Amino acid sequence: MLKVCSILCPEKKNEFEKNSLSRRTVVRRIEMMANDIKTILTGRMAGFESFSIALDESTDLSDTAQLAIFIRGVDKEFTVTEELLALQPLNKTTTGEDVFNEVQ
Structure with missing residues (x-):
């Protein structure tokens, strides 16, 4: 991802380097997003x-x-x-x- 970033948007490479992309971090962030989406959808459904x-x-x-x-x-x-x-x-x-x- 860092190589892609350095080609597509080199000015933002430092921001990407600050983020951890380990398996646990990615899973945790996906779960956080899923909970947010579920909360938003539940509110709309009401x-x-x-x-x-x-x-x-x-x-x-x-x-x-x-x-x-x-x-x-x-x-x-x-x-x-x-x-x-x-x-x-x-x-x-x-x-x-x-x-x-x-x-x-």
Whole structure:
């Protein structure tokens, strides 16, 4: 990353050198961002006047079925929010009951 930075934006290289990119630091920062996003989304969902849920099922490279759950909502000011709510693996079967249980 430092090599890329030195080519693309050499004036900011010192700022990149100050940041730790160890595995633990990256994991911790991703978890912090996920918590912030969850808090923001939960707050927006509380103000929805109406919402809908969309589902999509596909298979990943390891041949495991993945259920993507999306939520779309509209608040009083007609602001539309659409986000990926969850990505759940369906390990054994992909029956309607399995999908229902994951959404519930």
